[in-house]
Amino acid sequence: MIEGERYLIIQKTLSKNESYSRKMERCIIEISILTGMTFSDILDFLQFGATKEISELDESFDWNAFRRKIVSRLKGNRGYS
DSSP, X not given: OXXXXXXXXXXXXXXXXXXXXXXXXXXXXXXXXHHOOOHHHHHHHHHHHOHXXXXXXXXXXXXXXXXXXXXXXXXXXXXXX
């Protein structure tokens, strides 16, 4: 996956606008660093296993809370803040 095209893949996968997709790209990169998972693995998880979290993000637009919830689910612990 070419780094410059990541936001386009997010845009297509999650059916969101460019601004949202670029923010999601940065968020996924941060999650990747924190969990050790690949960008593609996290995107797959978001697409198929995090619909509740994405809906909450769409309502609140709180990217920090979204990132914490996803990292917590991927790491399997509740102590991340």
